[in-house]
Amino acid sequence: KNEVEQSPQNLTAQEGEFITINCSYSVGISALHWLQQHPGGGIVSLFMLSSGKKKHGRLIATINIQEKHSSLHITASHPRDSAVYICAVLPTSGTYKYIFGTGTRLKVLA
């Protein structure tokens, strides 16, 4: 079992839909990072959080440390949101080493 699990692995949505991507982890962490990766390979940082909730534009990230779970929400989805979304955690031991999920591939149809 991977230390960081994401669900779903693949997601297709219609433009305008509300989208939720989930991340569960099994280790103690100091922070969790949501990343966006476009087909060209480059990774863009979305959120880094260690508690509560963060919002940026149409994106919302939440984390529940007790339940070892985080969610990334996209409101009013758009085709340009199509990408792979990766959850990465910084464990409390060896804190500089991210542990990555395998990603959620999102496709938003116009």
Place this chain on the structure above:
Amino acid sequence: GAGVSQSPRYKVAKRGQDVALRCDPISGHVSLFWYQQALGQGPEFLTYFQNEAQLDKSGLPSDRFFAERPEGSVSTLKIQRTQQEDSAVYLCASSSFVSEGRSYNEQFFGPGTRLTVL
């Protein structure tokens, strides 16, 4: 530049060839990381530098992989005698804050180098 840059963006190598991948971190960032991302997988840690010191190379898959950062800024990942299983995207990331040898701050990623070994 404003972000992490990597070159080349794409590299095709014949099996057995040596390759060198370059990373220019964000200016002033003391920490630099290399990751390997196989197709359809999440990135996996290769190695970590704090300034010019390579503090962790536990993720390097074999002794064919070598990384250096001689002046504490630009880093090069070298792969000798490439094999087909080395085909992957190689990502570099940098981070600004270091405490007792560990980086707690957010890592900023470069665009990656896609290596294809034929």
